[in-house]
Amino acid sequence: MLVKNNDVLIGVGLRHAHFTDILTSPKQVDFIEVHSENFFGEGGAALSVLNQVREQYLVSLHSTSMGLGSLFDIPKSYLSRLKKLTENIDPFLMSEHACFTWGQQQGQLIHSGDLLPIAHTYENLKVMCEQVDKVQSFLGRHLVIENVSAYVKFDESYLSEAEFLAKLCQHTGAKILLDINNIAVNSINFEDGNITKSVTDYINALPVTSVAQIxxxxxSKPQAGELVVDDHACPVSDEVWQGYQQAIKRFGAVPTLIEWDSDLPEWPVLINEAQKARDIADAILTRSSYACAIQ
Amino acid sequence: MRALFSNEQQRLLAAIWDEEPSVLQQNGFDAQGINIYQRNLLANAQRALSISFPTIFELLDSDISASLVHQFLRSSPPSQGDWGQWGETFTTFLSNHEISEDYPYLPDCAALDWHIHCGLHGKDQTFERPSLQLLSDSEPEYITVIFNQNVKVISSQYPITEILQAHHHSDEIQRKGAMKKAQTALLSIPKEHWTMIYRPEFQPQVTRLSASEGNFMHCLMSGSTLAQALDMVSSDHDFVFEKWLIAAIERNLIYYFSKDKP
Known part of the structure; x- marks a missing residue:
């Protein structure tokens, strides 16, 4: 079932286990998102699959290692590989996270191997604006930057993450990738766990035109007293679906992606989740159009 | 780096990497949160190495391999932002590790795994057929062979081809046969085993080479001319260049023939 013009674009994250499915199944989503680093090789089967997928679908490149908030520069070798992939795939969106990944251990530059949170301060905002400017200029494209889930927080923060991202976009021309589950995870881990309120507050703190992807x-549900780990191993929760409705109401027809990274389901299950997102977005957008029409 | 060393990012990294409770306390982070990052780091590292070095993970008990991953992570932290590229020094790490005293074939098995892993993502290269004309137009003294970059030849004192096939061959009978051969070879007097990794299309393949094939290819891959390589195997009666050439083209071993030294 394909989108009509002006409807929301719906996509799924493509992982290795679904390579055959995507190439052999009827087209049921509008775009595919892949982790850029998984396609940094110079050739081979994975890149060939991505090129074939690109012939049928829009592709979004989602990077996980750039560490735009790092106090250390992103290595040129990393950016060169990303640029090569970008020129090959010509993605319709390029995204990264508002986190840091590069640091030093015993005098040696290391990669954290994870999306580590940053303190939301003006000092870090300046650092990240510089990194985003550099990367956008190097790639010749605008980035879409995602809010992250976290397991520690910094006492140094005095801006909310939403404020931080809004200012980042204002200064750099980048847009926001709003991950509603990440807001939910942080709400449980660091706030009172009132996900609905956390999502509402977050969404309302972002300018209406700032969000380019959701x-x-x-x-997985944690044991009592433990922090929630954002493992992308389950269907979207009811609270996140509710947050999605609010987001579509506020930001309009924003491309939306279902992410599922571990305990991968069968392809039809993933597609069903995508269809659910489409149904929700269509319902909201149709109601909005109707409301506009009768005013 | 833009700020003083003792910034909050360094504090967080130190808390995750140092694993010392005192460092954690000094840095003031929630222990449960740091523990999640530490678990994620180890799980990512374990997953990455088990993909790049599947034979090593088959050969070792999970508690031993987990401990090796932990040690390797400390000695060679990732530095490129791509877990798929992490592990280049794992072979050397194993060579220097005490585990190689009990399992001396592990480093060579790791080298084979790594070459296969690299071959999976290597450049797509196919034989430039017009260069074949050089064989008719030039003397072997002036010809060098440029191999497909996914072709690697390994010489080992251990039956690493059989060890690999004993764990990964798709056919169970072949697996059992390879296991038997590997066990027999390991109990015999050590001899040189030549193994080749190549990529006819997308999937890297592994095969045993005869000593003459191994020496011939190794010589060519080291930059010697065709004449020098042929001289090296001139007394090996089992080596016939024409036969080797046909198989090499079929297996996509050669990228092109060159008149200049590379």
Whole structure:
């Protein structure tokens, strides 16, 4: 079932286990998102699959290692590989996270291997604006930057993450990738767990035109007293679906992606989640159009 | 780096990497949160190495491999932002590790795994057929062979081809046969085993080479001319260049023939 013009674009994250499915199934989503680093090789089967997918679908490149908030520069070798991939795939969106990944251990530059949170301060905002400017200029494209889930927080922060991202976009021309599950995870881990309120507050703190993509995901329930780990191993939760409705109401027909990274389901299950997102978005957008028409 | 060393990012990295409870306390982070990052780091590292070095992970018990991953992570932290590229020094790490005293074939098995892993993502290259004309137009003294970059030849004192096939061959009978051969070879007097990794299309393949094929290819891959390589195997009666050439083209071993030294 394909989108009509002006409807929201719906996509799924493509992982290795679904390579055959995407190439052999009827087209049921509008775009595919892949992790850029998984296609940094110079050739081989994975890149060939991505090129074939690109012939049928829009592709979004989602990077996970750039560490735009790092106090250390992003290595040129990393950016060169990303640029080569970008020129090959010509993605319709390029995204990264508002986190840091590069640091030093015993005098040696290391990569953290994870999306580590940053303190939301003006000092870090300046650092990240510089990094984003550099990367956008190097790639010749605008970035879409995602809010992250976290397991520690910094006492140094005095801006909310939403304020931080809004200012980042204002200064750099980048847009926001709103991950509603990440807001939910942080709400449980660091706030009172009132996900509805956390999502509402977050969404209302972002300018209406600032969001260029939405991520929806689910994660495993933690044991009592433990922090939630954002493992992308489950269907999207009811609270996140509710947050999605609010987001579509506020930001309009924003491309939306279902992320599922571990305990991968069968392809039809993933497609069903995508269809659910489409149904919700269509319902909201149709109601909005109707409301406009009768005013 | 834009700020003083003792910034909050360094504090967080130190808390995750140092694993010392005292460092954690000094840095003031929630222990449960740091523990999640530490678990994620180890799980990502374990997943990455088990993909790049599947034979090593088959050969070792999970508690031993987990401990090796942990040690390797400390000695060679990732530095490129791509877990798929992490592990280039794992072979050397194993060579220097005490585990190689009990399992001396591990480093060579790791080298084979790594070459296969690299071959999976290597450049797509096919034989430039017009260069074949050089064989008719020039003397072997002036010809060098440029191999497909996914072709690697390994010489080992251990039956690493059989060890690999004993764990990964798709056919169970072949797996059992390879296991038997590997066990027999390991109990015999050590001899040189030549193994070749090549990529006819997208999937890297592994095969045993005869000593003459191994020496011949190794010589060519080291930059010697065709004449020098042929001289090296001139007394090996089992080596016939024409036969080797046909198989090499079929297996997509050669990228092109060159008149200049590379």
């Amino acid at each position: 991520h929806l995901a689910g994660c």
